[in-house]
Amino acid sequence: MENQELVSYIRKKRVSFTGFVFIVLKRVLMMLTGRKHEPVTPPQLNIPGNPENPKGWVLISYIAEVYLRDRNDPWIRGHANRERALIISGIFQKFGYAVDVIDCNDLKFVPKKKYDILFGQDPAFPVLAKMMPDAIKIFYSTALPEVQYNDENARRFSDLKKRRRIRLKPSTRKIHDSYQLTDWIFYIGNRASYTHFSKYEIDVLKILHVSTGRNDHIEINPEAKDKNAIKNFLYVGSWNPVNRGLDRVLEVFAKKPDLNLIVCTDLLYNSVFAWKFKKELFFTPNILTMGFVDTGSELFRSIVKACAWQIYPSGSEAAASSVVLGIRSGLVPIISNECALDIGGHGWILPDCSVETIERHVSNAAEMSYPEWLKMSKSIKEYASDNYSIENFEKMFTSALSSVLGSRDN
Secondary structure, eight states, X not given: OOHHHHHHHHHHHSOOHHHHHHHHHHHHHHHHTTOOSOOOOOOBOSOTTOOSSOSEEEEEEEOOGGGGSOTTOHHHHTOHHHHHHHHHHHHHHHTTEEEEEEETTOOSOOOOSOOSEEEEOTTHHHHHHHHOTTSEEEEEEXXXXXXXXXXXXXXXXXXXXXXXXXXXXXXXXXXXXXXXXXXXXXXXXXXXXXXXXXXXXXXXXXXXEOOOOOOOOOOOOGGGSOGGGGGEEEEEOOSOTTXXXXXXXXXXXXXXXXXXXXXXXXTTTTHHHHHHTHHHHHHOTTEEEOOSOOTTSHHHHHHHHHOSEEEEOOSSOSSOHHHHHHHHTTOEEEEEGGGOOOOTTSSEEESOOOHHHHHHHHHHHHTXXXXXXXXXXXXXXXXXXXXXXXXXXHHHHHHHHHHHHHHHHO
């Protein structure tokens, strides 16, 4: 399909305001029945693939549900951390260890056996670390420190109130002492973002860089897109859209009717934000709100094919997964420093995330010639393929774990 046909097809698939009202009612029902979040998955003990005579046991505090799903389940594609969770446990098994996995939100789990290694994330990680003083402790950091997130949150929500007189309740992250209790930090963000750790007195000498990776990208030759794609921008983000800059992006595109913004975000869990921005999200013709979109679907493929750019001025990430998906698909990024992602000079890292700065970069992007964009798209696609494949993540994680186990043996 030509670009205009693709945009017309996407427009027909957008979430209408009526459809959004049903989503709001569903959210209200969830709140009234006490279901605010998905229930904690039971512990998955002695997972498939464990060796018969292991050299030791590993307890992983991360995502337990992945072991109850088929690997091709669309839920696995819902977030890149789910595929990586499966790869991580497999790497421990290749080193000869047997693995038990609990949900990182499971605060009731009490170890019944001696574990040689504790790996994973809070809130369960610091609780378990205090129960397991003799285990090697590896904290898996897939975000910037919680204090940085909360500080940036406060700034952005305050700025929103000043700019638009929109008052929303910030969602803060609970401060924990995992960084102090751990022996090592496996971190997926770029090395430049280590400064965010040292700023909050976290020992960067503990950090081993494991990068990030995903292979569920859309394989499209950039040359298959026509010049009209340059007018189309994609935003993909999950929870806390204020921290991720969606409010500012909407403000910019509401003033640019000649450009299209396609928004893929979970409207169920962002329903209060979406209600406050209903004019932009549902009644502005050039802003197409899609809700949650399966990245393996034909709809998402059409969206990627229609767009030239991905915009994501987030305030706190670590190798922003949605951006990795976009650049692996050839979308040229316009992102913040706080995405903690290297792009090799192929695209723009915003000097700040003010509305004015975002608007200036969007305007510059939209005025770029097709040959210039095509060169950038091919370059970022190649760069991302080399640096952000799931195979590269597996290689770097294996190397980091080898270093940890080697230091213990020595």
